[in-house]
Each structure stands twice: as C-alpha cells, then as structure tokens.
Amino acid sequence: MQTNNKQNKHLSDLSFNEQCYLLLRKIPKGRVTTYKAIAEALGTKAYQAVGNAMNKNPNPINVPCHRVVNTDGRLGGYAFGLEKKMALLTKEGVVVAEGRIVDFKNVFFDFQDLSD
C-alpha cells in the first residue's frame, strides 16, 4: 500500500468501518444492536473489528455508536466513557441495570427487519 494516504476515500468502495456506521444510522432511537449483528449484516464475523471501528470513532456525532452493545446485553465499552453510554441509552428510553440492558431482546434492533 502507499506509505501514507489516509485520505484515500473511494466512495464506491466503502471500508468495513464505513459500512458499520451506515448501519448504525439505521438504528432508531431507543433501540440497540450488537457487534455481532453488524458484522453478520455485513456478511462477516469480524465482531471485534466492528468494535474496533467504533473505537476509532471518526464521527461520533453522525453515528450513534452508543447504541451498540454486546450480545450478552452488556454495554461493553465506549470511547467517551461507559458512564456516558449508559446515560445516553437511558435517555433514549433503554433501561440499564447492573451494567446490562433490561429486556435486551425487547430493545434489540435487527437489521434483517429492514429487508422486509
């Protein structure tokens, strides 16, 4: 690859992390998804890679990265601070207790729901 070319943005060829952001934007308020769901939605198993993309968090304002949690229903982590993430989710209407989401399945947003 070129030594230094970070600005190489091919609109027709979105990077893995770019696609993750697109999916996050589809997530409605009060709903949460998992890293696994995103990875699977992209046709891969890069669960950790998805979280990695969030950690870079190039645009936390356009992407609700706080709506992404672990499959266990736990918050996982947050670049701005786990406390902030929990606060945001709570404000969105998601109930969080003991560090995990209550009725996780109820607030879980499945991307497959969009295909229909």
Add this chain to the structure above:
DNA sequence: GGAATGACATTTA
C-alpha cells in the same frame, strides 16, 4: 509484508 491491538464471541473449566 508482518506484528500488535481491540468498544467481541464462544467454549470449557
């Protein structure tokens, strides 16, 4: 081109 990292997931003890 290769090693190291990470906001994960799954299995086994």
Add this chain to the structure above:
DNA sequence: CTAAATGCCATTC
C-alpha cells in the same frame, strides 16, 4: 453464574 482460554476478523503501527 464467574473466570479463563481460544478463535476471529479488520485496522493500525
């Protein structure tokens, strides 16, 4: 149920 170990994939140094 909790803890540890292993696997997996993409990005970054």
